[in-house]
Every structure is written in structure tokens, then in C-alpha cells.
Amino acid sequence: MLRRRHVIAALTAWTVLLLWAPAPASGAPPVPRPAPAVAPAPASGAVAASGAVAADDTCAVRAPGASAAAERAVAAACEQVAAGVWYTWGGGHGPRPGPTYGQVDPTDPASEHDPERLGFDCSGLVRHAYARATGEDILNGVASAQHYTHRAAERFTAAQGLAPLVPGDLLVWGTSQKLHHIALYLGAGKMAEARQSGTKLMVSDVRLDGGYFGAVRVDTGPVTGHVFSTWGEGVWTKAQPSVRAARVYAFPGPTTVRVQCQKHAETVTSDGYTNDAWSYLPDYRAWVTNIYIKGPAWLDSVPTCPSDMR
Template sequence: MRRQRQRDRHRHGTPHDRFRPLRLLLAAAVAAACLALPTAAPATAAPSAPAAPAADTCAPLKAGASIAAEDAVKVACRYVGWMYAWGGGHAGGLPGPSQGMLDETDLDSINDPTYWSFDCIGLVRWAWYKATRQDIISERTTQSTWQNPGYAHTRFTKAQGEAPLLPGDIMYFGEDLSHVALYLGNGKRLESPESGQVVRVSDIPWAGYRGSLRPEVSGVFPVWEYDGLGKQVKTWGQPNLRNDSTTGSDINWTIDNGISVAVRALCQRVGERATVDGMVNNVWTYLPDYRSWISNLFIQGPAITPGVPSCGEYSRIGGTLDGASSNTSCGDGTPPESAGAWTAKSATVFGRTVELRYNGTTACAWGRITGGTIGDEIWVDRSNDGGDHWEPMLGYTTVTSGGDAYTTQWNDNGVVMRACGTNGKGGSIVCTGWY
């Protein structure tokens, strides 16, 4: 089962690519590889300060690697103990710890959507991005990165064994090239292994080894600017990360598939007022790991993020929160029981209640399922033409404990929405009416 799962994941591309068409097909019926990453420290801990790995274990263990390669190892070592998340690290256009997904072929992945972390290639992608300031691996499968790396490299074969390898080399495993890890030296590798396990140092299983790639890069860069500072926050939607706190400044990064990424927010300041889906906000946040700004419209949380200081505290950056007013946001994941929320529409499926929760003050809506069991699904659809066409599967989540679950908030200003849920994978789907 495990090996078949790996083959499927890499034959069909990223988990998001394979999962979405299936869910869309099911939704239409009612209305119309790797192994991935955990956190020994909570998944909400800042990337700059997760649970400390054993320094004598997770480190370059052999001399001769480039500074960039050693930096890649040191970056990845910071995530030892983090939970594997299937699909984690595969936000389109943006490396970094992202929300995992449920692999319908593997019950061990039931909690993966609750982790913002990495699968195997996602961790390697992030480590080498931090070491080079380039997303050299990008959002691709292990198979495609082996067959066509897309960057200058040296290739080592299985027959050459361990002798030519140096720390930071990207190792490939399995007949179907389903797993990758970073070589450390002395027969050790650093890997994000599979659902239910954590990022770890392990012995290299040479029988399954297929070969390695060594990125050839030049330059030495600061890996962790403002190290130890900042708060981890989560994105939503498809934001642009810009060179300045204005909507007309150059775009450095774009999350083009809507997968939520955990980013390190250093500070925030008032900039140009931005508008999306009826929400407005003139506060922007600086993300030091990407050397870019993001509008707070695309950060889960209130319009001004608690616990993140004004950029006036950093003379090199500058700016204050003076003039931050009349801002709204729908990406805060506020529980449906929050003040002002009420059930606008509901439906039932095998004893479960599916609700569309609505807050008239913020014009935001959620989906919620109650009375269910682990594996039940809930999401919302949104339409700007009265329900003839819609954006599907917004805020998709599952019941991971107890019997209830709810989606994140979505703006409902000037559109209609509905909530849809199931009595478990492959079960019946029911949707509320549009509201």
C-alpha cells in the first residue's frame, strides 16, 4: 500500500493536482511522492525556532561541501522533529512550509492537513532555496527533478556508492524514484519520511539508493536574516509578494495555486490600500525569508496581525502603523461560534449537519459539519452569478478528532455561498442552499 501510494503520487504530479479533479467531479455530481513532514514542536512554531535538533547528529558530517550545500543542510536541520505533511512545501511559486493534504489511499495521512510542514521534496526545495536565494527545485515531483533537474548539477550514480558524496547532495531512493533526502555524511541522511512520522536523521538504506544530484551554485548569502525574530503566520488565497508595500511594485513571488504557506512575519506598516473580494486593508507585512512584502489581506488573522511589531522598530526597513484604519479581513479562521455568526443555511447527511455560518458585520462565511466522525469532509463553494458557476472546494478540511470541523472564513460580500460536506471519504455529498 505504501509503495503503491508513492507511485501514484509521482505519476500524477503533486497531491494537489491529483486530489482536486476528483473532488471537483464529486462536487459536480451533487450540484452540478514522496513521504511528507511533521513537527515535534507544534506546527505553529516559527520556522526560525522549532524544537532544537541534536547538534552532533544533524549537521554536515563530512568535509568538502560548498558553503551553499552546508547552509542547505543547516536550514533543513532546523526542522528535525517537525511532522511530515503530504504535499507540504508545494505551494505554486513559493517554497516554504505549507499546508499538507489528505492522501485518500493512506489513512496515516488523516492529520496531514493540520500541519504546515513538508514532504520529502518540499523540505529539500526549501533548504536549497534558503541556501541560494533561488527556487532551483520548484514545485515538482521527485521523478521530474531527477530526470530534468533544471539547474547546473553533478550527477552521481548508484554504482559510485557513497565515496564521492558530500553533505547537501540530494539523494534519490526507490525504483520509482519516490523519495529524496539530503546527504549528511558517514552513512547518514536527513529526510522527511512519511505521514505520521517526523523529519529525522536516519541511516542510508543503500539497497534502495538510486543516485544523487549536487547543485552547482555560486555566491554566499545570509541564510537567516533577522534570525530568531518574527512570528509565523499563514497565508490564504493567491497573493503576490512584492518588492515594496504598494500594489504597483515589482512582484517577487506569487502563490498561484492557493495553498496556504506558513511565513515568518517580521514587522508590519501602513502602505497602499489594497482591495480584494470586497475587503480592504492598508497594512503590509515584511517577510524576511523572501525579502518581500505581502498585503495583510492575504494573511490569516485580523487586519493588523497581533504580536507583529511596527516596522519602525527596524531602522533598515522603517514605517509605522499610523493611519491603519477601516480595514477588513476574512482570512482569520474565526470559529463559527464567534459573536455575530449565525447559521444561514443547513443540510443533513447520514446524521451529520452541514451548515453555512455567516457574519453580517464582516460579510464573511464558513462551512461547518457537526455530529460526524473522523474523515468527514467540509468545504464551501462561492458564486458571483447566483449559483450557475462557482469557485469550488474553498477551505476544504476534514474532521480530525471528535465529530466537528469548520473551514476558514471566506468573503461573502456581493456573492452567494453554500457549504458542502460528506459522511467520510467516498460517502454521500450534501450541499446547503445558496446564500
């Protein structure tokens, strides 16, 4: 016991000396002190709609510049991501926007359980997001129809990369003849997507390789321009107003299109009709014979294209 008292007394004395040690002389190095705790730096470019920084895997508006409707579309898609909704092939294409049970994709063995899963495929999610954002079913269709929408405000090529994009823009993959995937851009190089069978809706890094085709910004306001509907199935648009010109895109069925102008060019005979009028479709950057546009042989109110336009 006595020895223990001596030890305690010695420790007390040393503590007093340390507490009352004089400050170092001018120019002497300061006594090191523990650094205060610092919060980790935010992820670069990840900005939520409120201005707060979002974590890398957070589904949110992650950059400025989007319209209010586009931000609502992102929020609607992210709500489904947060809920852990499944990808399901054909999901989201019911009579009204929203999740539906899927189908078996004959090309994908992983889709065997899709008929049991309530969810979305890629275009079903996009359809739902913009329907929630606008209160109207403005993007009802598959990926190609959504990309070539007559509601396009602006289009971007793959060569332009992500720099000009804002949250809510639609990213697509494939070729001019077949677009097979679409996703919703969040900003800061991230996107929300329904990717493939066997997975749930997710936030991913934008894949600029593997067939990235470009993007489109959706105009949620009133439709502008001369809008018509096509008829027939597998009707090809062409790079020039000629049946021998390169193919651009085939309408799988009746499609709403915006016509910029029309001109007399190569005469075409098809399905019992003969016509030399061709219409230029700015959303496709392509031509289609007027035979497959519902209306008269020469479309009312549509101007004639400039003579040098090919």
C-alpha cells in the same frame, strides 16, 4: 567511650604507616592507581561544519567537501529537523518555499491528519533547504524533477555507493520511470529526510537497499548549456531516438530541460506535428522528440550530435 578512643588511635596509626610507606624497589610492580576519566571516543566520521564532532543523531554537516551553498542547505534542513516539524504529504509546495499544510494521501491511511499539520514532504523539504541556501527557488518540483534538474553539477549511480558524495547532495529512491523519495545527504552515512506521514522530520542512516537509485550534486551557480521548456503531459524520454526504444522517464507536465545536442533520426507524428529531429538530454541520459520542446522544429543554437551518438 574508652574503647572508641582505642579504635580511633589504631586507625590513625595505620593511616600514618600507609602515607609514609616507602616507594617500591626498582623493578617491583607499581602500586595500582585509579585510571583518569577519559571522554568517550567521537562517532566515526561525524564532522560538523565547524570541525567539531557531531553525535550520531545530530543533524549537521558531518563530513568535509561541500560547497558553502550546500552547507547552508544542510543547515536550513536541520533547522526544521530541530524544530520538530511534521512530515505532511504535499507539504512545502506552496507558491513560495516553506512549510504548508498537507493533503490526504489516498494510498496511506497514516496521512489522515496531514491536512492539520504544517510541514513538508520529502521534496518540499529539499526545495525549502536550497531556497534558503541560495535565495532563489531553484528546486521547485517533486522528487523526480529535483533529481533530473538542469542544475546538476554531477550525477552518481547506486553502484557508486556513498564514497563520492558530499553533504548537500540529493539522494533518490525509485526507478528511472518513477522516483518516489528524495533526501539531503549529511555525510558519514547519514541523511536528513521527511520520510512518511505520522512522523516528524528526522536524521536517518542512508538506506542503500529498498530501491536506492543514485544521487545528484546541485550546481547553485549560473545555469549552463542550452535550456528549453517542454510542453504536454506524460511525454516519454527514450533510450535512443526512436518511439520504439525503451522508455526512460515521462515528463508529468511542462519541464525545464538542458539540451546537449540534436540529430535527425526517426520521423514522429504526434499532436498534429511531424518532425524527425530528436534532442539528447544529458540530465536524463535520454532522447526526446523535438515536437515536445518549445521552439522551432530544429532548435536554434543547439549543435548537431556526432553521427555515432545513439
